[in-house]
Amino acid sequence: MKEHKEVLYGLYDDEEDLLRAVKQAGADHLDIMDVFTPFPVHGLDPLLGLSESRLHIAGFFYGALGTLTAFGFMTWVFTRDWPIIFGGKPYFSAPSFIPITFELTVLFAAVGMVVTFYTICGLGPGVVNPVLDDRITDDKFCIAFKTNGYSDTEIGKLRSFFSNTGASEVSTKTI
Amino acid sequence: MSAVISPIREPLIEGNKSYHDITEDIASPTEKVPNQTWILAFIVSVGFLTFGVVCIFWTVWFGIGSWDLNRTVGWGWDITNFVWWVGIGHAGTLISAILLLFRQKWRTGVNRAAEAMTIFAVICAGMFPAIHAGRQWMLFFIFPYPNTRGPLWVNFNSPLLWDVFAISTYLTVSLLFWYTGLVPDFATVRDRAKGLRKRLYNFLSFGWTGSAKHWQRWESLALILAGLATPLVLSVHTIVSFDFATSVIPGWHTTIFPPYFVAGAIFSGFAMVQTLMIITRKVLNLQEYITLAHIESMNKVILLTGSIVGTAYLTELFIAWYSGYVYEQFAFYNRALGVYAWSYFGMMFCNVISPQFFWFKRFRRSLWWTFFLSIVVNIGMWFERFVIIATTLARDYLPSSWSYYVPTWVEIGLFLGTLGIFFTLYLLFTRVAPVVAIAEVKSILKSSGDQYTGKNAEHHYKEVVEKSDTAHAHSH
Numbered sequence: 006m007k008e009h010k011e012v013l014y015g016l017y018d019d020e021e022d023l024l025r026a027v028k029q030a031g032a033d034h035l036d037i038m039d040v041f042t043p044f045p046v047h048g049l050d051p052l053l054g055l056s057e058s059r060l061h062i063a064g065f066f067y068g069a070l071g072t073l074t075a076f077g078f079m080t081w082v083f084t085r086d087w088p089i090i091f092g093g094k095p096y097f098s099a100p101s102f103i104p105i106t107f108e109l110t111v112l113f114a115a116v117g118m119v120v121t122f123y124t125i126c127g128l129g130p131g132v133v134n135p136v137l138d139d140r141i142t143d144d145k146f147c148i149a150f151k152t153n154g155y156s157d158t159e160i161g162k163l164r165s166f167f168s169n170t171g172a173s174e175v176s177t178k179t180i
Numbered sequence: 181m182s183a184v185i186s187p188i189r190e191p192l193i194e195g196n197k198s199y200h201d202i203t204e205d206i207a208s209p210t211e212k213v214p215n216q217t218w219i220l221a222f223i224v225s226v227g228f229l230t231f232g233v234v235c236i237f238w239t240v241w242f243g244i245g246s247w248d249l250n251r252t253v254g255w256g257w258d259i260t261n262f263v264w265w266v267g268i269g270h271a272g273t274l275i276s277a278i279l280l281l282f283r284q285k286w287r288t289g290v291n292r293a294a295e296a297m298t299i300f301a302v303i304c305a306g307m308f309p310a311i312h313a314g315r316q317w318m319l320f321f322i323f324p325y326p327n328t329r330g331p332l333w334v335n336f337n338s339p340l341l342w343d344v345f346a347i348s349t350y351l352t353v354s355l356l357f358w359y360t361g362l363v364p365d366f367a368t369v370r371d372r373a374k375g376l377r378k379r380l381y382n383f384l385s386f387g388w389t390g391s392a393k394h395w396q397r398w399e400s401l402a403l404i405l406a407g408l409a410t411p412l413v414l415s416v417h418t419i420v421s422f423d424f425a426t427s428v429i430p431g432w433h434t435t436i437f438p439p440y441f442v443a444g445a446i447f448s449g450f451a452m453v454q455t456l457m458i459i460t461r462k463v464l465n466l467q468e469y470i471t472l473a474h475i476e477s478m479n480k481v482i483l484l485t486g487s488i489v490g491t492a493y494l495t496e497l498f499i500a501w502y503s504g505y506v507y508e509q510f511a512f513y514n515r516a517l518g519v520y521a522w523s524y525f526g527m528m529f530c531n532v533i534s535p536q537f538f539w540f541k542r543f544r545r546s547l548w549w550t551f552f553l554s555i556v557v558n559i560g561m562w563f564e565r566f567v568i569i570a571t572t573l574a575r576d577y578l579p580s581s582w583s584y585y586v587p588t589w590v591e592i593g594l595f596l597g598t599l600g601i602f603f604t605l606y607l608l609f610t611r612v613a614p615v616v617a618i619a620e621v622k623s624i625l626k627s628s629g630d631q632y633t634g635k636n637a638e639h640h641y642k643e644v645v646e647k648s649d650t651a652h653a654h655s656h
Contacts, residue, residue, distance in 0.1 A: 020626075043199060043368070044619040045395040053392055058400040068408075078324075079336045087330060091337045104342040104419055108349040111412045115353045115405055119360060122401045123386065126394045128363070132387030139371040141390050142364070144199035 010180050012038065013163055014137050014149040015172030020046045023146035026170035027052045030148065035166060041137065041147040064118040071113025075106040135180035145173075152177070190473040191630035192286055197468065199622050206614045206621070207369050209464045214611060217463060225603035232597010235590045236311060244314050246590045250583055252576040257591040258312045260565040261598060264448070265305035266347065266420055267441075267561060270413055271449025272298025273354055276361070277409035280402065285628050286477050288620040289470045292365075293460060294453045295358040296613070300605040301452070302351045304598035309343070311594070339422035346419040353412055357405045360398070363388050365614045417445040424568065431511030431572040434499070440492035444561060447485035447531070450478050451557035456606065458551045460615060469616045472545050479544040482557065486535030489564075493532060511572060519584055520571035523563050530560020 017023045023046065030037055031052060040053060050057075079102045083089065088096045123129050141147050150163050167175045197205070214222075238246055249256050272295035279287035313319055322344050324334050334341050367388035370381035388394070421441035424432040454475065461470040500512040515524050534556045537543040544550070574585050609615075626632055 040392040041390040042392065042395065043203075043390060044364075044622040045399050046392075049392050050396050055393055055396055058397045060397055060400045061404050064404050064408075082324075082333045083336065087333060089335075091335060094337070098337060101337040104339075104415070104422070105336060105345045107411075107415060108342075108345040111408045112349040112352060115356055115408055118401060118404060119356045122360070122397055126391075126397060128386040128388060128394070130383060130386060133382060134387040134389045136371060136389065142368040142371045142388075143203045 008153075010038075011152045011155075011177065012137065012149050012180055013152045013160060013175070013177050014147050015167035015170075016138060016140070016145040016147050016174045016176075017171065018145070018173050020146055022171050023148070024048055024052065026148060026166075026172070029170050030166065033166060035150065035163065038149045038151040041141045041149065043142050043144060043146070046146070060118055060122060063121050064114045067117030067121075068110045068114035070117075071110040072106055074113070075109035076102055079105065135178075137178055137180070138176070148172075189628070189633060190471070191633045192289060192471060192473060192628035193469060193621060193625055194471055194630045195468040196631045197625065197629060199625065202469075202622055202625065203368055203372070203618060205466065206469065206616045206618050207365075207372060210369055210611060210614060211372070215463075218607065218611075222604065222607050225600050225607060228596050228600025229604050230600070231593050232600050235593035235597055236307075238590050239311055239594070240316055244312070246588060248586060248588045248591065250585065252581050253570060253573040253583060253585040255312075255569050255573060256585055257566075257587045257595060258308045260562065260569050261595050262305050262308035262312075263420055263441075263565045263569075264562050265301045265308070265598065265602075266417065267445035267448045267565075268452045268558070269298045269301035269305060269350075269354075269449065270417060270442075270445035271453045272296070273350075273357070273409050273413040274446055274449065275453070276357065277406040277413060280406040281410060284477075285624045286474050288617055288624055289474045290453060290457055290478070290616075291620070292358075292361065292613070292617045293457060293609075293615050294449075295354060295361070296609045297452060297456060297602075297606065298354050298449075299351065299358060300602050300609075301449075302347065302354065303605070304602050306347055306351070307598060307601075308594075309340075339419065339426050342419045343423060346416045350412060350416045353405070353409055357402075357409060360401060360405070361617055361620070362613055364390065364398070364619045365617060368618050369614065414442055417441045429572060430505070430507040431500075431515065432568070434496065436492055436495060436499070440489065440496075443485045443488035443492065444531075444564060447482060447489055447535075448558055448561035450482050450485070451554040451561070454478055454482070454550055454554035455558070458547055458554075460610065464610065464615060466616060469621060472547075475547070475550055476541075476544045479538045479550060482554075483535050483538040483544075486531060486538075486557070490532035493528065507577070511575070514575045515567055515571050518571065518575060520567065520574070523567050523571065527560055527563035527567050530556050531564060534560065 015026075017026060020042065023040070023042070027037065027040065027049065031054075037053065040049060042049070049055075080097060083098070084096045090096070091098070094101070127134070137147055137149060138145060148167075152160055152163070155163075164175060193202070195201075247256060247258070272291070275287050275294045276291040279291075310316060310319055322334060322341065324336075325331075362384075363386050366381050366385035367390065370378055370385050373381055418438040418441065421437035425434060425437040427433060457470055457478075458475070461467050497512055497516075500508045503509070514520075534553050537549065537553060543553075570585050574583050576582065
């Protein structure tokens with residue numbers, strides 16, 4: 006059973022307002038739960054203190070696995086399991102293993118990374134995630150705070166943060 | 181925050197759009213009942229598709245004998261069509277991957293549709309080797325699985341098997357790349373929809389929320405996939421060309437094939453993108469997102485790759501003469517002046533001469549010329565594959581085996597059938613998915629929208645400053 010989150014969120018009309026607000030939130034030591042935007046806003050990650058994605062490192066290992074699988078398997082088949090001479094070439098004819106090795110490297114890396122991406126983001130077919138506002142995928146930029154157990158003063162502080170930073174709408178939602 | 185954009189760059193989004201306008205313009209075609217043109221086009225496409233299915237059944241039922249292949253012409257229209265479709269399938273990934281790495285912003289207007297086209301073209305292409313195999317029920321023999329025959333493995337040294345790996349990897353990676361790009365846009369459609377549509381699009385959007393961390397990973401994934409897809413797209417047609425180049429047939433056994441096939445693939449792929457985009461932008465009213473600047477950029481790619489192809493043709497002729505090898509010389513003499521000279525000159529005219537019009541800006545920016553030449557180029561690229569395959573095989577080493585190959589109605593029907601599959605899938609795509617990448621277009625609005633670039637930019641800037649000044653005055 007997932008815990009219900011009480012969320013206080015503000016919507017901004019422009020990504021530049023959003024960036025200024027996130028910067029301000031950092032200065033005010035406010036604990037942002039998440040920021041939702043209709044498209045990737047550059048410059049947001051350092052302000053939110055998000056470390057660089059390590060997806061590419063995973064991709065390297067998936068790719069390396071593909072390389073080894075393909076090259077190793079073809080080598081085993083043609084030198085150990087069932088050696089056949091093709092066109093007078095040696096059993097271990099490495100150059101002609103290259104195309105398939107390359108293709109499987111790309112295939113493993115791509116499939117592995119995509120599966121990892123959806124898994125760590127918690128996305129996938131049939132997943133229903135709460136949507137704070139339908140316009141977040143259209144033209145609104147959203148900063149959300151988790152307010153479980155917050156006192157009225159603390160919530161008031163967040164509300165004044167939103168009005169000071171130019172949020173066009175402020176609402177609450179339990180998700 | 182946006183990067184510095186040269187003032188001579190043309191805007192890529194016209195019509196002073198806001199973020200909401202972009203959503204509205206691009207997502208709304210998926211929400212409306214299709215118009216008569218669409219329905220008519222769909223009926224025609226499904227008609228061709230049905231005929232294609234009939235021809236597939238005919239081929240499977242009666243065997244490859246229903247084609248007019250013979251002792252030396254073992255590859256005819258089937259492999260011609262296969263190579264043609266694979267070639268067409270090269271533009272999408274080129275646009276979305278290579279142009280992403282080169283930070284070309286104009287890719288955002290056309291990448292979605294071009295990638296869809298890639299996937300559909302590769303599906304059409306993959307069908308031909310499958311039915312060409314003759315005993316289609318034995319097709320699973322191409323997979324290296326532990327079997328009861330030894331296990332006897334497939335020949336990993338064969339370019340035909342490399343092709344299986346290349347095409348299936350290409351299809352898989354393109355599909356993943358395309359779909360991951362679509363997920364945020366499906367979320368946009370979901371959040372506008374009601375009822376059953378909302379449920380459907382929530383399923384398609386994988387529960388996307390637009391969280392900052394998700395976007396960060398999404399961008400990282402797109403970049404790495406682009407980095408992987410770039411060598412992949414070059415490898416696919418290289419490997420297709422190996423089907424020919426590693427054989428010992430004069431006219432095929434040439435080292436120039438890989439680069440020349442890749443250039444030809446990009447050439448024909450972009451031509452198909454032009455054909456489709458010119459119609460799509462008009463029918464779906466997307467002229468402000470797929471602008472003349474986009475069309476012109478693509479025409480420049482067509483000019484470049486067309487000229488590479490032309491240079492390759494001439495190089496081939498020169499090398500045939502220079503090799504001093506009579507069979508090679510005859511192969512090229514026969515292509516240009518033999519019984520199939522009509523296809524050779526058709527190819528030369530369509531692929532080498534026609535794109536040269538694009539040296540002139542007037543032609544590059546003319547929709548009618550672009551549309552006409554894009555079709556000419558695709559006809560030319562079909563001729564190229566026919567010239568390479570049929571004319572070469574019809575004149576073997578033994579003059580007693582020489583023949584004149586013409587296709588049967590079944591072979592023609594299979595080709596028309598794949599056109600039907602392609603257009604049916606494309607038409608369905610335009611109803612279900614946003615044809616332009618909504619999120620990506622929004623991300624370039626501030627740098628390439630017409631209110632932010634060129635002569636309008638200063639005006640807009642002044643307006644914004646004045647507005648914020650008055651706002652300040654009020655707040656104090």
